[in-house]
Amino acid sequence: MEGIGLKILGALLTTIMAFAVGMTYGGITRKLTARVQNRVGPTIWQNFIDLVKLQSKKTNIYHGVMGHFAPMWIITAAMTVLMFIPVLHPNSTWYSTWFPNLTFHGDLIFLLYMMVFGSLGMALGAGQTGNPNSAIGVTRGLSQMVGFEIPFVLALVALMVQYKTTSIQDIMAIQDQSGVWMMFSNPFSFLAALFASLGMFRYSPFDIVGAPAELASGPVSEFGGKYLGVMMTGGSIFAFIKLTLYVDLFMGGAYSIPELLIKTFALYMVPVFYGWVSPRYRTEQAIRYFWGWPTALGILGVIIAVW
Amino acid sequence: MENKRNSQTIAEYIKNWSRKHSLFIMAYGTGCGAIEIPATLTSRYDAERLGIRGAATPRQADVLLITGYLATKTLKRVIRVYEQMQDPKYVIAFGSCTINGGMYYDSYNTINVLEKYIPVDVYINGCMPRPEAVIAGFQQLQDKIARGEADNGTRYKENLEWYRANQHRVIKNWRMPDYNW
Amino acid sequence: MLEKEQKLLEILKSAFQVEGKVIRNRRVEIWDHKEMVPAILLMVKTQLGYKHLNHITCIDWLEEGKFQLVYTVFSHTDKLTLFVKTKIDRDPAIMPNIDDIWDQANTYERELREMYGIEFPGLVGDQEFILEDWDEMPPMRRDFKTDVYAEKTFFAQPGREDAQDVRETITKRSGEEIPEFAKKYSRD
Known part of the structure; x- marks a missing residue:
C-alpha cells in the first residue's frame, strides 16, 4: 500500500491479467464450441493470434473523430471500471500487496453507472461511421441493455437493501463472517443476476447486437484492423470485470488467483452452455425473456430482503 | 536480428506468422462456388482449425474469395468490396x-480473366473445387504469407491505373465512390 | 379424350376466327395477329377463367425477320394451359402492351424490351431492367454475336500450348471413328 510506484505496477498487473484471462476464456470457448460441434477447432490462443494480426494491419480506415475515439473510449472505460473492482478478497495477502487499486473509493452504484460507459462509446463510434447496420446494432444493444439491466439492478438492490451497504468490500466481508455465499443466502437475487449475465455476455440466444448474418456484426461493422483489435481487448477486459464482480458479490470473492480463475470460469460457462443449445432471439423476444422470470425473481429477492 | 530462412526481421516474421494463422474471409459468394464455403467452414472440413473464419464485413476481412463466375454487375460490387x-x-x-x-x-455478361481487374494471390482450379481443394488453396496462401510474398494490396495500388482502365472497359458508367485505403 | 381441350378451341375459334390446335392432353395453342392478342387474353381471363399468366416469352426467327411472342396462360378451374402465339416484325418490333390486364406482365415486357428490343407502347418502368450500362444491340437477338462481343470487351485467356482436342483424344483412346456430324467441330 505504500508508494505510488507499487500502485501503478499493481494497476498494470491487474489490467494485463484481466486482458489475458478474458482473451483466453474466449479462446477456450471457441475450442469447446468446436468440440461440441464435432470439430477440431482452433487453438485456445487463437484470439491472441487474431489480435496480433489485427494490430499488424497496414491500413486502418478513418471514420472521423468519434469513430477514432470509440475504441479508446471502450478500453478506457474498461480499465477505469477494472480499477474499482476488488479482484481478490480484501483479507488476502495478495490483495493488499498487488491489487488494491482504487477499490476503496468506489461502490456498487458507481460501478453500475460506469459499466455502461463501454456501450456508450461503442454507440457513439458506430453513429459516426454512418453504416445503417451499425445504427440498427446500437438500437438493439441499448434495447437489450434495458432488458437485462432490470433483473441485474434488482439483484444488486436486494443485496444493498438487505445488508445496508453499497460497498463491495463490506458485502464480501459479510459473506466471510457468516460463512455462507450470497448465492445460497440470497438465491433468488443470484438467479436473477445469473439470467442477466446471459444478456451481458451476448452469447447465442442474445447475440442480437452483432448478429453476423443479419447485421454484418452490427456496431463494429465499419471498424477493422487496429480499431477492431482495441475493441476486442476492451471487450475481453469487460468480460473479466463482469465475472469478477459476480464472484465478489455472490461467491464470496477469491483469496488467490487460481481460486479466482476457477470461480470465474465456472460462471463464464453458464452463458456459453446456454448459447450452445439456443438459436438467436429477436429483440422483442430477448426483452420479453428478461422482463419475465428473471425480473420476477429479482422482485422476489427484493421482497425477501426487505422483509 | 535476421531470420535466415527468408530474410525477414523478427517482427516481420511474427506479424506474418499471425497473419497466416488468422485469416478472416469475406463471406461474399459470387457464383456457384459459394456453396462450397459452408462445407469448408463447418464440421466436416473445419477450416477454423487453420485459423480461418468468416468475417461479416469487408472492413474486418483479410481474404476475398471469388467463388466462380463474375457477372459484370457483380464485378462492380466486388471491386467496391475489395477496395x-x-x-x-x-x-x-x-x-x-x-x-x-x-x-x-x-x-x-461475365468477365473472363479475373486477374485483369483485381490482383489474385491463389487460383484454385476445378469446376467446382471440392472443400479439400479449397483448404489446399488456403494452405498455399498461408505459405505465401509466411514467405512474405503476398502483396496483393500493394500490387493493386501500384498498378491502379492499369486496373482502373481494365475496369472501365467493362463498367461503362462509373458511379463509384473513391475509397481512401 | 381431350373434350375440354376441343371445347376451348371451339369457343376461341368461333369468337375470334383464330387458327389453333390441341397439342396434347391439357395443352392448347392458338395463333393470331398481334392486334388481336390483348382482346383474346382479356376474354380468356375474364370469361373463361384463365386468370394465371405463366409467362411471356419470345423466339427470334431471324431468317423470317420475325419475332414470335408466346403468352402462356393457365386456368386453375379447367387445369388447362393455353398458348397464345403471335408473330411480329423484327424491325420495328412493336407489340401492344397488356400490363393493364395482368400487372405482372410489366416485368416480362420490360425484360423483352431490354433483351430483344421489342417496344411496348405505354409501358411503365425504367428502360434499364437487368443489364447495367448496356449500349449495344439487345443481347438476346440472334444477330448479336456474343463471342465477338466477349472477345472485344473481355480479355480472352490464351489456351495452353499443349492443350489437346478433347474429342480427338477421346476417340483416339477408345479407337472409335469421329462421327460425320461431329467433324465440323473438330479443331483442324
Whole structure:
C-alpha cells in the first residue's frame, strides 16, 4: 500500500491479467464450441493470434473523430471500471500487496453507472461511421441493455437493501463472517443476476447486437484492423470485470488467483452452455425473456430482503 | 536480428506468422462456388482449425474469395468490396470461370480473366473445387504469407491505373465512390 | 379424350376466327395477329377463367425477320394451359402492351424490351431492367454475336500450348471413328 510506484505496477498487473484471462476464456470457448460441434477447432490462443494480426494491419480506415475515439473510449472505460473492482478478497495477502487499486473509493452504484460507459462509446463510434447496420446494432444493444439491466439492478438492490451497504468490500466481508455465499443466502437475487449475465455476455440466444448474418456484426461493422483489435481487448477486459464482480458479490470473492480463475470460469460457462443449445432471439423476444422470470425473481429477492 | 530462412526481421516474421494463422474471409459468394464455403467452414472440413473464419464485413476481412463466375454487375460490387478491405488483403479465385471464363467464356455478361481487374494471390482450379481443394488453396496462401510474398494490396495500388482502365472497359458508367485505403 | 381441350378451341375459334390446335392432353395453342392478342387474353381471363399468366416469352426467327411472342396462360378451374402465339416484325418490333390486364406482365415486357428490343407502347418502368450500362444491340437477338462481343470487351485467356482436342483424344483412346456430324467441330 505504500508508494505510488507499487500502485501503478499493481494497476498494470491487474489490467494485463484481466486482458489475458478474458482473451483466453474466449479462446477456450471457441475450442469447446468446436468440440461440441464435432470439430477440431482452433487453438485456445487463437484470439491472441487474431489480435496480433489485427494490430499488424497496414491500413486502418478513418471514420472521423468519434469513430477514432470509440475504441479508446471502450478500453478506457474498461480499465477505469477494472480499477474499482476488488479482484481478490480484501483479507488476502495478495490483495493488499498487488491489487488494491482504487477499490476503496468506489461502490456498487458507481460501478453500475460506469459499466455502461463501454456501450456508450461503442454507440457513439458506430453513429459516426454512418453504416445503417451499425445504427440498427446500437438500437438493439441499448434495447437489450434495458432488458437485462432490470433483473441485474434488482439483484444488486436486494443485496444493498438487505445488508445496508453499497460497498463491495463490506458485502464480501459479510459473506466471510457468516460463512455462507450470497448465492445460497440470497438465491433468488443470484438467479436473477445469473439470467442477466446471459444478456451481458451476448452469447447465442442474445447475440442480437452483432448478429453476423443479419447485421454484418452490427456496431463494429465499419471498424477493422487496429480499431477492431482495441475493441476486442476492451471487450475481453469487460468480460473479466463482469465475472469478477459476480464472484465478489455472490461467491464470496477469491483469496488467490487460481481460486479466482476457477470461480470465474465456472460462471463464464453458464452463458456459453446456454448459447450452445439456443438459436438467436429477436429483440422483442430477448426483452420479453428478461422482463419475465428473471425480473420476477429479482422482485422476489427484493421482497425477501426487505422483509 | 535476421531470420535466415527468408530474410525477414523478427517482427516481420511474427506479424506474418499471425497473419497466416488468422485469416478472416469475406463471406461474399459470387457464383456457384459459394456453396462450397459452408462445407469448408463447418464440421466436416473445419477450416477454423487453420485459423480461418468468416468475417461479416469487408472492413474486418483479410481474404476475398471469388467463388466462380463474375457477372459484370457483380464485378462492380466486388471491386467496391475489395477496395474497402484493409491492407494486407488477399484474393483467392475459385474455379475455372475466374481463370479463363470457364463455360461462360463467350458470354456477353461475365468477365473472363479475373486477374485483369483485381490482383489474385491463389487460383484454385476445378469446376467446382471440392472443400479439400479449397483448404489446399488456403494452405498455399498461408505459405505465401509466411514467405512474405503476398502483396496483393500493394500490387493493386501500384498498378491502379492499369486496373482502373481494365475496369472501365467493362463498367461503362462509373458511379463509384473513391475509397481512401 | 381431350373434350375440354376441343371445347376451348371451339369457343376461341368461333369468337375470334383464330387458327389453333390441341397439342396434347391439357395443352392448347392458338395463333393470331398481334392486334388481336390483348382482346383474346382479356376474354380468356375474364370469361373463361384463365386468370394465371405463366409467362411471356419470345423466339427470334431471324431468317423470317420475325419475332414470335408466346403468352402462356393457365386456368386453375379447367387445369388447362393455353398458348397464345403471335408473330411480329423484327424491325420495328412493336407489340401492344397488356400490363393493364395482368400487372405482372410489366416485368416480362420490360425484360423483352431490354433483351430483344421489342417496344411496348405505354409501358411503365425504367428502360434499364437487368443489364447495367448496356449500349449495344439487345443481347438476346440472334444477330448479336456474343463471342465477338466477349472477345472485344473481355480479355480472352490464351489456351495452353499443349492443350489437346478433347474429342480427338477421346476417340483416339477408345479407337472409335469421329462421327460425320461431329467433324465440323473438330479443331483442324
